[in-house]
Amino acid sequence: MELAWYALLGLFFAGYLVLGGYDYGVGLLLARSADADRRRAALNAVGPFFLGNEVWLVAAVGILFGAFPVLEGELLAGCYPAVVGALTGVILVTVGVQLRSRPDSRWARAGWDRVIVVGSLLAALGWGIVLAALLQGVPLRADGHVAGVTHLFTPFAAAAGLAVVTLVAAHGAAFLTLRMPAAEGDRLRPLARRLVVAALAAITAATVVGLFSDRVRAAAQRPVVGVLLAVLLVAALLAAWTALGRGRAGVAFAATATALALPVVLVGATLWPYVLVSTVEPGASLTVADAAASAPTLRLLGWLALPLLPALLGFQAMCWWIFRGRTDGRAPVYW
Amino acid sequence: MDTLLLARLQFAASASVHFLFVAVTLGLVTLLVGLQTAWVVTGNPRYERLTRFWGQLYVINYVLGIATGIVMEFQFGLNWSGLSRYVGNVFGAPLAIETLVAFFLESTFLGMWIFGWHRLRRGVHLALLYGVALTAYASAFWIMVANSWLQHPVGYEVRDGVAHLTDFSALLTNPALWMALGHVVSAAMLTGGLLMAAVSAWHLSRRTPDHALFRTSLRIGVVTAALAITFVQGFGFAQFGPVGAVQPTKFSTNSPDADALVADWTARFGPGDYLPPVLANVGLGFMILIGFGLGLLWLLLPLLWRDWIIRLRFPLWLLMLALPLPFVALILGWIAREVGRQPWVAYGLLPVDQAVSPISPWLMATSLAGFTLLLGSLAVTNWVLMARHAARGAADPALGRPPTQPPADDTRPEPAFT
Ligand code: HDD
Ligand code: HEM
Numbered sequence: 001m002e003l004a005w006y007a008l009l010g011l012f013f014a015g016y017l018v019l020g021g022y023d024y025g026v027g028l029l030l031a032r033s034a035d036a037d038r039r040r041a042a043l044n045a046v047g048p049f050f051l052g053n054e055v056w057l058v059a060a061v062g063i064l065f066g067a068f069p070v071l072e073g074e075l076l077a078g079c080y081p082a083v084v085g086a087l088t089g090v091i092l093v094t095v096g097v098q099l100r101s102r103p104d105s106r107w108a109r110a111g112w113d114r115v116i117v118v119g120s121l122l123a124a125l126g127w128g129i130v131l132a133a134l135l136q137g138v139p140l141r142a143d144g145h146v147a148g149v150t151h152l153f154t155p156f157a158a159a160a161g162l163a164v165v166t167l168v169a170a171h172g173a174a175f176l177t178l179r180m181p182a183a184e185g186d187r188l189r190p191l192a193r194r195l196v197v198a199a200l201a202a203i204t205a206a207t208v209v210g211l212f213s214d215r216v217r218a219a220a221q222r223p224v225v226g227v228l229l230a231v232l233l234v235a236a237l238l239a240a241w242t243a244l245g246r247g248r249a250g251v252a253f254a255a256t257a258t259a260l261a262l263p264v265v266l267v268g269a270t271l272w273p274y275v276l277v278s279t280v281e282p283g284a285s286l287t288v289a290d291a292a293a294s295a296p297t298l299r300l301l302g303w304l305a306l307p308l309l310p311a312l313l314g315f316q317a318m319c320w321w322i323f324r325g326r327t328d329g330r331a332p333v334y335w
Numbered sequence: 336m337d338t339l340l341l342a343r344l345q346f347a348a349s350a351s352v353h354f355l356f357v358a359v360t361l362g363l364v365t366l367l368v369g370l371q372t373a374w375v376v377t378g379n380p381r382y383e384r385l386t387r388f389w390g391q392l393y394v395i396n397y398v399l400g401i402a403t404g405i406v407m408e409f410q411f412g413l414n415w416s417g418l419s420r421y422v423g424n425v426f427g428a429p430l431a432i433e434t435l436v437a438f439f440l441e442s443t444f445l446g447m448w449i450f451g452w453h454r455l456r457r458g459v460h461l462a463l464l465y466g467v468a469l470t471a472y473a474s475a476f477w478i479m480v481a482n483s484w485l486q487h488p489v490g491y492e493v494r495d496g497v498a499h500l501t502d503f504s505a506l507l508t509n510p511a512l513w514m515a516l517g518h519v520v521s522a523a524m525l526t527g528g529l530l531m532a533a534v535s536a537w538h539l540s541r542r543t544p545d546h547a548l549f550r551t552s553l554r555i556g557v558v559t560a561a562l563a564i565t566f567v568q569g570f571g572f573a574q575f576g577p578v579g580a581v582q583p584t585k586f587s588t589n590s591p592d593a594d595a596l597v598a599d600w601t602a603r604f605g606p607g608d609y610l611p612p613v614l615a616n617v618g619l620g621f622m623i624l625i626g627f628g629l630g631l632l633w634l635l636l637p638l639l640w641r642d643w644i645i646r647l648r649f650p651l652w653l654l655m656l657a658l659p660l661p662f663v664a665l666i667l668g669w670i671a672r673e674v675g676r677q678p679w680v681a682y683g684l685l686p687v688d689q690a691v692s693p694i695s696p697w698l699m700a701t702s703l704a705g706f707t708l709l710l711g712s713l714a715v716t717n718w719v720l721m722a723r724h725a726a727r728g729a730a731d732p733a734l735g736r737p738p739t740q741p742p743a744d745d746t747r748p749e750p751a752f753t
């Protein structure tokens with residue numbers, strides 16, 4: 001039962017990184033387009049999916065609270081600055097995208113677009129640092145609380161944060177080559193390839209820093225699995241690079257999406273059976289079972305999730321299906 | 336500086352901003368369902384224009400509901416980690432259900448509704464709005480289940496210092512729940528109705544174009560608000576009984592029941608100040624005053640006959656002046672409810688000082704200042720945008736604007752996954 005809920009938590013958080021990831025990627029790419037119409041077209045390519053994407057985060061945190069209450073408190077409070085940074089980013093993006101077109105003046109829109117860029121950067125960086133914090137262990141004391149927040153400021157956390165930023169940018173570019181009108185998509189392909197190369201470099205750097213970090217080595221319960229998944233991540237990015245070169249935008253997007261889901265799998269699998277590994281007090285480390293809610297709560301939520309999950313995924317799939325295909329310039333623009 | 340105080344201030348600030356927006360959401364979405372249904376059933380273009388105009392205001396308002404809601408959700412873990420540690424097994428369940436049952440679908444439907452004009456069949460497009468409204472009510476229901484549990488914990492048993500769920504149905508029959516839910520929902524309807532009436536009144540008093548359109552929404556707004564205020568009063572007074580019974584220290588701090596309870600707590604939790612600050616009940620009095628004042632809305636109903644309400648003009652001004660009142664009452668009511676249960680997070684079970692995260696006060700102060708500034712300025716920006724759009728009138732809202740280029744012969748988009 002705990003394992004099923006742990007997997008579900010992973011599914012929703014990975015889903016958020018994949019779907020919210022291209023929102024933030026598109027957001028980051030606004031920084032390089034001086035042309036207001038292009039920026040607007042890029043945001044409307046995300047258009048109907050935007051609200052449904054970010055809500056994966058809301059659901060993931062809901063599951064975290066309902067099914068893993070102890071983890072919820074310690075993880076969020078224990079990574080305070082990173083979580084607050086990510087949260088600020090999420091808010092700036094959600095408000096910026098939805099309000100940017102409400103004022104008429106061009107400079108107001110350009111201002112909101114800067115807000116979106118900053119928000120996207122903060123969100124990607126923040127979640128990257130949170131994932132790194134899990135992987136390098138936290139100073140969990142015997143009383144069950146995480147001591148201080150200085151544990152976040154390590155080279156590995158910085159490298160991982162940066163890696164997620166580049167991953168998200170590459171993913172956003174891949175999304176746009178798939179979704180924008182064909183001519184515009186072709187124009188973006190070289191940029192997307194360059195971003196994939198940057199992501200490859202950043203991921204490799206983070207992996208190397210991680211392998212040299214004592215804390216990461218001590219926290220990893222299954223280092224081999226971790227390294228294998230990192231290799232898989234690199235392979236996914238190489239696949240994206242090749243697919244972009246051949247003009248297969250769909251395949252490239254699937255590959256960058258995989259690359260964004262993999263870090264979540266990597267963290268979960270490398271630490272298993274733990275979720276929070278303590279760096280100061282080995283006995284204080286929290287296993288998945290320790291962190292989970294008690295059986296009656298999980299059973300109740302289980303009965304609820306069983307019929308609900310198909311409905312949730314079904315309605316999201318319906319949204320993707322209705323609005324599939326490239327934007328064509330005559331679709332209603334709202335963002 | 337005191338981490339606990341800062342954390343409480345932060346919750347109060349963000350919850351208040353959240354509620355100012357979601358009350359409008361809940362009220363307006365109900366009215367929109369009516370407007371769009373009328374459009375689909377009658378085919379009358381006036382209802383389409385009304386749906387687009389009020390829908391645009393609704394969507395702008397919605398943005399801050401999401402932004403502040405996300406802050407609220409994270410705040411439980413960030414600032415109140417003791418809450419999840421000691422009562423997460425019980426309190427977490429309704430919150431998890433809320434996110435899955437309500438928010439997930441609500442946002443998915445809303446995105447499709449906004450972008451689905453001129454693209455989906457009318458029936459499907461209308462069904463999406465029904466979905467948005469139903470899930471909004473579901474979210475209000477589940478959050479009230481969670482909040483009522485904090486007001487009056489039920490259906491649990493404490494083992495090893497941690498609460499475990501024993502009877503989920505007790506959460507749904509909580510005496511602190513149903514009257515409060517009715518009160519909150521009717522207060523939201525009152526707010527939505529009065530907003531609609533006041534904006535329409537502004538246009539009518541300025542004699543802007545679209546007289547017929549705003550006349551219709553004025554009538555809808557006034558009737559909705561008048562009906563709603565009666566329910567607000569009814570559910571409001573109905574709360575004193577059940578809430579007073581389960582929380583003897585809330586409304587009167589020196590009754591025999593309250594004394595007995597304080598003695599019991601002192602024995603179990605050690606000596607301390609177990610009475611809420613008096614400030615809570617002052618706000619309650621003002622809210623009730625506003626409630627009676629708004630009861631006068633009924634006097635406007637006869638004036639709908641032959642449009643006297645518009646011709647006399649001063650009723651229009653009264654409606655505009657009354658607009659801030661429900662918002663003030665909303666906040667006062669919540670402060671009464673939440674401050675009135677102090678010093679407990681979960682009444683009689685978990686004191687606030689055990690629930691707060693062991694975070695340094697400086698970090699907490701930074702986050703309080705940061706989020707208050709951020710959400711405060713976003714809220715003001717949002718209201719300015721809403722006011723501008725309200726003033727601009729119904730000529731051409733961006734929501735539901737027909738596509739600029741006429742559709743070419745091939746209306747199917749080319750699929751991308753090939
Ligand atoms: C438009 C807003 C509005 C208006 C006009 C009123 N209320 Fe209210 N009231 C609320 C909006 C509200 C609220 C914000 O929605 C609260 C906060 C928590 C809740 O359940 O509803 C609330 C709480 C609240 C409580 C506290 C419940 C508790 O502590 O658990 C009581 C006793 C009342 N109300 C009673 C009344 C009465 C007798 C009113 C008028 C005759 C009245 N309210 C008007
Ligand atoms: C949206 C309307 C709400 C408003 C305006 C509001 C207001 C407040 C206020 C003023 C406080 C501080 C009380 C004090 O410390 O003296 C508070 C605290 C708190 N509220 Fe609410 N509240 C709202 C809804 C909710 C709901 C629905 C929940 C639960 C699901 C909730 C949970 C809490 C918690 C956990 C605290 C912190 C602990 C405490 O100080 O008691 N609130 N709220």
Ligand code: HEM
Nearest residue numbers: 058357360397400401404405407408438442471474475478
């Ligand atoms: C009685 C008090 C509350 C009511 C009636 C209420 C109602 C709503 C409604 C209707 C929405 C939809 C968004 C919108 O309409 O603008 C919403 C959004 C949200 N609320 Fe609340 N809420 C309350 C308190 C809370 C509390 C205490 C939390 C913290 C757990 C919370 C968390 C959220 C979240 C996370 C969202 C965003 C969901 C999304 O992304 O769509 N709400 N709320």
